[in-house]
Amino acid sequence: MEEPKKRMLSGIQPSGDLHLGNYLGAIKNWSSRVDEYECFYFMADLHTITVRQEPAELRRRSLHQLAQYIACGLDPEKNVLFLQSMVPQHAQLAWVLNCYTMFGELSRMTQFKDKSAKHKDNINAGLFTYPALMAADILLYQADYVPVGEDQKQHVELTRDIATRFNSIYGDVFKVPEPLIAKTGARIYGLTTPGDKMSKSVPDGCVFLMDDPDTIARKFKRAVTDSDTENPVRYDRENKPGVANLMNIYSTLTGKTFEEIEAEFAGKGYGVFKPAVGEVVIDAMRPIREEAERLIKDKAYLEDVYRKGAEHASYVANKTLRKVYKKVGFYQI
Numbered sequence: 001m002e003e004p005k006k007r008m009l010s011g012i013q014p015s016g017d018l019h020l021g022n023y024l025g026a027i028k029n030w031s032s033r034v035d036e037y038e039c040f041y042f043m044a045d046l047h048t049i050t051v052r053q054e055p056a057e058l059r060r061r062s063l064h065q066l067a068q069y070i071a072c073g074l075d076p077e078k079n080v081l082f083l084q085s086m087v088p089q090h091a092q093l094a095w096v097l098n099c100y101t102m103f104g105e106l107s108r109m110t111q112f113k114d115k116s117a118k119h120k121d122n123i124n125a126g127l128f129t130y131p132a133l134m135a136a137d138i139l140l141y142q143a144d145y146v147p148v149g150e151d152q153k154q155h156v157e158l159t160r161d162i163a164t165r166f167n168s169i170y171g172d173v174f175k176v177p178e179p180l181i182a183k184t185g186a187r188i189y190g191l192t193t194p195g196d197k198m199s200k201s202v203p204d205g206c207v208f209l210m211d212d213p214d215t216i217a218r219k220f221k222r223a224v225t226d227s228d229t230e231n232p233v234r235y236d237r238e239n240k241p242g243v244a245n246l247m248n249i250y251s252t253l254t255g256k257t258f259e260e261i262e263a264e265f266a267g268k269g270y271g272v273f274k275p276a277v278g279e280v281v282i283d284a285m286r287p288i289r290e291e292a293e294r295l296i297k298d299k300a301y302l303e304d305v306y307r308k309g310a311e312h313a314s315y316v317a318n319k320t321l322r323k324v325y326k327k328v329g330f331y332q333i
């Protein structure tokens with residue numbers, strides 16, 4: 001008998017438009033694995049309301065994000081694509097897992113510390129218990145692998161701890177998942193702030209998937225580097241973070257090693273290097289943007305994709321939820 005395919009699952013919050021960090025850290029690694037695995041990818045819209053959202057904007061971004069997933073190569077016939085809020089089992093399992101997640105564990109989460117520092121006027125309970133919802137997202141599907149950028153590793157590790165704890169009480173209910181973190185691209189820094197990860201909150205240093213070529217070129221021309229004129233293009237994360245970040249982007253998109261990149265730009269300055277990185281990004285983003293623009297116009301198609309995706313996801317998720325309900329002592333619906 002043929003072995004069942006392993007499962008891969010990941011999600012992105014539609015709290016902003018998708019950017020190069022999301023693409024290189026996560027999505028790029030999703031689409032390359034479709035034939036080997038059964039894949040579930042979703043818009044983590046339940047997570048976004050831990051920070052106040054404008055409702056119409058959230059709806060727009062969720063739909064546009066779906067279009068961009070497909071444009072990045074995630075064929076809805078081969079991947080289950082859905083909106084998290086349309087699959088009620090996520091919230092149902094999250095409640096149960098909240099009761100198996102410790103206050104101390106949640107207090108140690110870096111994302112909670114960062115976001116509560118940034119949104120001091122709205123440190124709500126959801127922001128704090130968010131990792132239990134993320135654990136539910138993953139464990140509902142008995143996912144083997146969770147491809148994410150480095151900043152999400154801590155949450156996947158907590159998910160493993162929650163699953164192990166639950167299993168130790170009730171027997172083998174959950175598959176304990178592994179984070180899958182790319183060798184390059186797992187942490188992309190802002191072009192204007194190479195000490196901080198690329199994020200939509202600094203738009204000048206953030207390249208969005210839907211940016212047009214001129215905008216991308218401009219952002220790369222303005223990328224922060226350093227005053228080294230002797231031997232500028234070389235990899236030194238500590239002392240030359242801006243250049244290291246650009247080399248990382250270039251390497252992830254071209255497949256070239258850092259040594260190859262150093263050789264390619266030997267004797268050349270940033271005036272040549274920065275636009276060259278921009279060009280590679282423009283070439284990679286162009287087909288994605290064009291396809292996403294085409295799909296965004298076809299709302300009926302996108303609705304059909306997320307409806308079917310939610311139906312499929314819900315069917316799989318319900319199997320796990322039923323098991324959990326039985327184990328903890330609830331009656332079956």
Ligand code: TYM
Nearest residue numbers: 010011012013021022025026044148149186187188197198
């Ligand atoms: P989110 O929405 O912040 O980011 C989505 C994905 O993009 C990666 N990423 C980056 N990778 C490299 N460099 C960057 N600058 C960068 N910025 C973001 C993230 O690591 C992530 O893989 N909690 C999650 C969403 C989520 C989820 C899940 C993920 C909810 N449920 C279940 C996996 C499985 C989050 O906030 O990611």
